Amino acid sequence: MTKSPAIILVRPQMGENIGAAARAMLNFGLTDMRVVAPRDGWPNPKAVAMASGAGRVLDEARVAESVAEAADQCDFLFATTARARDMKKDAYNPEEAMKMARKMGGQGRRVGILFGPERTGLENDDVARAQAVVTVPVNPEFPSLNLAQCVLLMGYEWSRGLADAAPPPETAPDHATVIEVERLADHWEERLETSGFFFPPEKAPHMKRQFRNFWSRMPVSRSDVQLLHGALRQLVRRPGG
Missing domain, CATH: 3.40.1280.10 (SPOUT methyltransferase, trefoil knot domain)
Incomplete structure (x- = not known):
């Protein structure tokens, strides 16, 4: 259906x-x-x-x-x-x-x-x-x-x-949901904020919006989302942590 x-x-x-x-x-x-x-x-x-x-x-x-x-x-x-x-x-x-x-x-x-x-x-x-x-x-x-x-x-x-309307395929595509992409965007925004990426402050809202637009346009799967979360965690991990 x-x-x-x-x-x-x-x-x-x-x-x-x-x-x-x-x-x-x-x-x-x-x-x-x-x-x-x-x-x-x-x-x-x-x-x-x-x-x-x-x-x-x-x-x-x-x-x-x-x-x-x-x-x-x-x-x-x-x-x-x-x-x-x-x-x-x-x-x-x-x-x-x-x-x-x-x-x-x-x-x-x-x-x-x-x-x-x-x-x-x-x-x-x-x-x-x-x-x-x-x-x-x-x-x-x-x-x-x-x-x-x-x-x-x-x-x-x-x-x-x-x-x-065409009948559904036997296997539906494994696309990430909107909320999964939203959480990924939140994760990257939080880490970029901590690192001081959004500079100068007056440009931060526009830069953040551009990132949200970027994430929403990207056709990512659930496994892609998990991979990007994991990659970010590894990038910000302190040596020896």
Whole structure:
């Protein structure tokens, strides 16, 4: 059975938009909602009222404090964004992205899709954690999409190709999960911080973001992650320790 994607709402601002996103999800059979640091807290009565018949999506929604926590058990992240970013990532339109998601879902891999706050969209640090971005070819003079509209569009593209999705292979690829890559990035960032690599201090945030972007783009397996953890431990081990 093809695994459906997780819809990850990052710092959503209005309960009504969360409820509308839940309705859009259930329209296309999506039920895995994850909410990162909602501005107005959780549970949200306005979200429940707006969700109408899709209340069960909210009932089962997972609330997280960070993108990394919300991406638990995901193997691949798409970040939805309307503007160019100062980082190298593969970019797809919704049709292409959801075709990839169906292929990965057929392999037993879980895909997560990041949606940013209504006013500002995803921050660069959020996008840096994704393996690829999704952009919608809208009117350049008015590129803004409502949160629920964006969720609806991705859900539609996901569902319309399900009938033709390829059956899963006998052996699924041994790709590292998002959280495994996140822990590897944390390990390297911690060691580089200790060694004084991030210098001068005012450039440190950009340098760290570039590293996160690097790790997220790299297609690593679980054994690769273990190897890189071990190599780093050996590099920083003191002689005779």
